[in-house]
Amino acid sequence: MAYRWKNKVDVDEAVVVLMNSLDEEGGLADWLKRTIQQSINDSEAEHVRYFFAEIKKHAPASLKYFEDPLSSGSD
Numbered sequence: 001m002a003y004r005w006k007n008k009v010d011v012d013e014a015v016v017v018l019m020n021s022l023d024e025e026g027g028l029a030d031w032l033k034r035t036i037q038q039s040i041n042d043s044e045a046e047h048v049r050y051f052f053a054e055i056k057k058h059a060p061a062s063l064k065y066f067e068d069p070l071s072s073g074s075d
Contacts, residue, residue: 005039005047011054014039018059033065045070 005011014036021028028036040048048070055062 003035003039003042005043005051008047008050011047011051014051015054015058018055018062022059022061028062028065037066040066041069 003010005014017032018028018036021032040051043051048068052063052066052068052070055066
């Protein structure tokens with residue numbers, strides 16, 4: 001079930017889940033990838049930018065799983 005990030009705490013929680021999944025499973029489950037990608041697609045640009053900044057710092061291995069809709073220049 002996808003959801004919109006409403007604040008940085010929501011994003012931080014998603015980043016922690018990614019970190020834990022990578023540490024414990026070595027990758028991300030399909031349901032988790034779909035949920036996070038939908039959150040990226042549905043959330044405000046401010047939260048999407050924060051998400052990508054945080055995973056670059058804390059879970060860079062997860063970058064390959066997600067598409068950043070803001071990187072194409074559209075907002």
